[in-house]
Amino acid sequence: MTNIYFIGCDAVHPDSFVFDIPEGHDCWLLVHTKTPALFLVNSEIKEYPAHSAVLFRPHQKIYYRACADKYINDWIRFDSTESYITATTLPFGVPFSLDDPEYCHQLFHLLSIENFSNKNYKESSIDYLLRTLFNKLLESYDSDNVSPLYYELLNLRVKIHNNPGNHWTVPIMADYLHISPGYLQTLYKNTFYISCMDDVIGSRIHMSKEYLIHGANSIAEISTFCGYNNVEHFCRQFKQLTGNTPGTFRMKAVHSSTPLVASNNEH
Structure with a gap:
């Protein structure tokens, strides 16, 4: 069972944007950066390139901010009891590059549409889309020698x-x-x-x-x-x-x- 609290797609923020949640959220947070951004990783602030993804588990410290004229991202806050999320092998709080950011962005877009719909199969559609998104994240994280092309x-x-x-x-x-x-x-x-x-x-x-x-x-x-x-x-x-x-x-x-x-x- 998965419940989406908030989801944003192509959200644009000014250069002064800072997201600082010392105690973290009570739920999961998944972010896809479409521009470079600064993240706090292992007590050190580092710049990560555009098209990075980062997953924060519940109650994990969250800190990231813009480092250019504007900051653009896709993001989703959600609860889930599904094992593909709760037992994921993805790192927590450490950004990693996406092999196919446009594909992932489209999944965020579709999740946003389903989240605001009132159709009969909304819950199952969200589950399938989120499963696919996590599969793509794992493919990127586990890939060692995927050609840039x-x-x-x-x-x-x-x-x-x-x-x-x-x-x-x-x-x-x-x-x-x-x-x-x-x-x-x-x-x-x-x-x-x-x-x-x-x-x-x-x-x-x-x-x-x-x-x-x-x-x-x-x-x-x-x-x-x-x-x-x-x-x-x-x-x-x-x-x-x-x-x-x-x-x-x-x-x-x-x-x-x-x-x-x-x-x-x-x-």
Whole structure:
């Protein structure tokens, strides 16, 4: 059971902002800094960069303040009996950097919306969102060697799989991340264990299976939808990766008593 007392998202404070609670709160406090800030850690005031997170347990001394023209943060004060919070391995009162601050910020935003709603599933939605937020915090805290470009790479991969019909080339993908084509290919393969172009092909074949199983479009139309310039190339690549031509695959799906499931495990 979790109860949110107060939550702020993109809260802006002046340069004179100081938050000083010697005895701490009676509940938990989670802060995400969007600008640099000064925190009291081990009896010493230290500056921590933007996009840091810090968790204060109940009755823990809290002290932090602005160190620039303004201070911006997301924050939430809450009670909870959930073990993912009460038994967390996150440090208390010690800021740490977030690998994907924008993702975490969006979770704060969604938590804020749910907190002020009056919908039937408000409590469970808040619990799921907070669980996800704590998972992302743990991923950041436990990560030792996450590439600075990891989440940009991940966003690129999501774009590829959501839009396989786009004209994806290595230079176009590299330009998306503002890095060289050679560096992209190395980084992508090391991160996802598949080359970027093989991932494009896999996403196209996966999407084509969906059209073949669930749609009535012609194979030529599906070929175009999935980013192929000619149907012969599509059919050749489809058979190479699945063992069937698109026509045979569709026929088996139609006549199978157990509908085929479009799998994305060719690679």
